[in-house]
Amino acid sequence: MPLFEFKAKDKSGNIIEDLLYSSSKLTASTDLEKRGLDVISIDFKEEEVSKKRNRVFSFWISLQELARFTRYFAVLIKGNVPIIEAMNILREESRNSILLDMIEDVKHQVEGGTPLYMAFSRHSKHLPKIFIDLVKIGEMSGKLYDSFMRITDYIENTINFRRKLRDALTYPAILVFFIFVLVTYVVTLLVPRFEEIYKSLEGELPMPTQVLLAVGHFSRNYIWMIISGIIFIIILYSEINATRTGKRVIDKIKLFLPLYGMLTIQYNITHFVKSVSLMFFSGYTFINSLKESTNTVENIILSEELNKVCDRIENGSTINEAFRKNAYMPSFTVSMLKVGETSNSLHDMLDTIVNFNERELDYVTSTFLRLIEPIIIVTLAFIVGVVLFAAYLPILSMSRLIKV
Secondary structure, eight states, X not given: OOEEEEEXXXXXXXXXXXXXXXXXXXXXXXXXXXXXXXXXXXXXXXXXXXXXXXXXXXXXXXXXXXXXXXXXXXXXXXXXXXXXXXXXXXXXXXXXXXXXXHHHHHHHHHHTTOOHHHHHHTTTTTSOHHHHHHHHHHHHHTOHHHHHHHHHHHHXXXXXXXXXXXXXXXXXXXXXXXXXXXXXXXXXXXXXXXXXXXXXXXXXXOHHHHHHXXXXXXXHHXXXXXHHHHHHHHHHHHHHHHSHHHHHHHHHHHHHSTTHHHHHHHHHHXXXXXXXXXXXXXXXXXXXXHHHHHTTOSOHHHHHHHHHHHHHHHTTOOHHHHHHTOTTSOHHHHHHHHHHHHTTOHHHHHHHHHHHHHHXXXXXXXXXXXXXXXXXXXXXXXXXXXXXXXXXXXXXXXXXXXXX
């Protein structure tokens, strides 16, 4: 079924831009008018036409592909397309092998009478837990479209945050790479040439240059040992991080790292609050929203602290008291929860809290990147300065040797 991109105006004068599946442009325009929309423009989205595509082998489903899948699913549901037919359309739109297998399996499960959320839960390895929870809520409440749109917004916000982080770290990463190449060249190729010159002049290398030369010899003679050591450390870290005890130790260290610890706390708290908001708005009770959302927190230490908050509330503490004892929860968030609890307006307060925490996360991220970039540059400049000083120090004393 062809996909159309439209722009329309509703009865309140608001401009709406969205996607719509329809058999033709005329039918799409008619459907929009039936929904009370005044069509401004409607165009055939040629690159999104449903057609059988070649399967591309993959080991995972990227966030971009998942966001595209959930958004298109929401569009189809909004257009009253049956789930089985929606799966057929989405299968033709996908190329990722993992996603195609998931769509095919979910389709067969639903055809056999399995609830949609249970069909998706069979693929929890490739889906965030909040995805399955919100599909369950949407299916039980009859608000599946709202659930999929909330999932889409959640994933797209995560993508945007990661993109900002990646873009900001690109320049320091390139700088580190070229400095590494430069230092490697000086240590392994340039310094040994000075050694040959000194031998011919029967001179002795300065101590800093001897140290640099020893590092160069070791690097050249034991390069495979160094590479193997780096690979071993990476594998060891992965294995330790794969165990709960090891991950707990690593996560605790992360919280105490300068700058990075603050970013870790804000990132996890922001996603926790957003998860609570999504589940609470979708029909969960507040305490159940808290419990389920603690499972979405990546840092084990923070997750354990938030579980303690849930225990306090279940044992009779007020929401304000329970959160105030948490050392990692921002004071503004606690204050807003208190206002929402006393005024019985937690729904409204959660919106405010989510917006505030997202702005705080942007600010903390920007601050972290603004500080980390000059730190990296100064550190690298110091390393390069020391290496070049040790490399060219012999030149300063070479004239003395020649005179002798």
